[in-house]
């Protein structure tokens with residue numbers, strides 16, 4: 416092999432979700448690795464839009480945007496499968512000519528009856544039509560026929576999958592599936608093989624829900640005397656309840672993750688560790704794309720399905736958010752988040768302070784919307800609930816006078832001042848912390864008092880407390 420050529424072949428019948436991203440990512444990584452030794456290696460994108468009823472332009476857009484955002488870059492322009500239909504038909508014709516396929520005129524009713532009969536008699540005969548193939552008259556009809564593949568009567572159909580190992584099935588178990596429908600349109604099975612061959616694909620990496628298609632697709636390769644590609648069928652991702660990834664588990668558009676403020680680094684980091692781990696320090700789970708390309712080994716990808724969890728993704732995202740040296744990603748994100756962009760336009764410094772204080776616990780940027788609201792509120796509406804009746808109002812007055820004298824409004828100094836006050840007054844932190852936090856940010860929980868004061872600045876902090884004092 417003087418090059419490795421792979422492809423990602425999504426059908427635009429739904430959004431690009433984590434499962435699809437993982438397949439695309441693995442194809443991309445394998446080719447980046449191969450390019451170092453075999454520079455002609457390629458990773459292609461093919462949009463399989465032959466199911467006209469279910470394919471939608473918006474999904475194609477979603478797929479392209481998602482890959483682009485994650486920097487999963489493919490070579491050349493995306494290929495659109497429907498533009499190749501003539502070629503697929505041509506190959507079906509060739510297979511007929513070479514007697515590797517046959518015409519079938521069975522009606523749906525006849526086929527349904529056969530299915531029912533098989534079911535009733537518990538016969539596992541996979542060949543729904545056994546008559547047309549040997550009928551010369553039918554084979555010379557010109558219209559109204561489907562084209563079916565011819566399957567050898569006996570023998571084993573065997574292949575080796577890099578992840579699943581050696582797999583074989585008896586030809587008896589393979590159906591003589593349709594290549595061309597009555598209306599002349601090609602089926603998925605035919606289009607995939609023809610396109611893969613034409614694009615020079617020699618390594619197919621895709622979800623293991625396609626494993627059963629290999630036996631059928633290999634029949635077409637063999638019938639055409641085309642070289643069969645290498646295969647790696649990757650186990651599907653499941654939710655943490657063990658069930659197939661659904662919307663609830665994160666099978667939502669990758670662009671939703673982006674809109675919520677997940678970073679591409681965390682998505683890639685999370686996905687690559689599903690079923691694989693780098694051979695370095697076990698504890699060090701953080702790995703970026705360059706390092707992945709250096710150390711990933713597809714032969715070591717686990718055969719069993721992997722579990723996706725939001726908890727883990729949040730863990731990675733929090734790590735990348737807080738270790739980012741500058742707020743470049745945050746500002747990029749805010750450009751597309753109107754709610755946050757308003758805050759930045761209003762007071763960028765304050766917004767950065769909020770981010771600096773909160774980032775240690777932030778799962779994703781969108782969480783800043785609710786956090787920032789309270790700091791940017793003009794007339795801070797106080798929750799004068801029962802909690803407030805218990806506050807020591809005299810202590811609050813003393814504290815505010817004490818703090819008013821502070822000129823150095825920096826985070827470390829504020830901490831020192833507050834600690835001092837607590838020491839002098841011989842009080843528990845909570846007797847000051849709870850009321851002041853409530854007064855300043857309407858919540859008993861949150862960052863340190865000094866951090867809240869720092870974000871709000873002296874003027875607003877004092878206003879909020881005085882406003883409260885005036886009310887009681």
Ligand code: GLU
Nearest residue numbers: 424425426463607621625
């Ligand atoms: N278009 C198929 C899908 O989205 C993938 C076909 C393939 O990878 O062979 O499931």
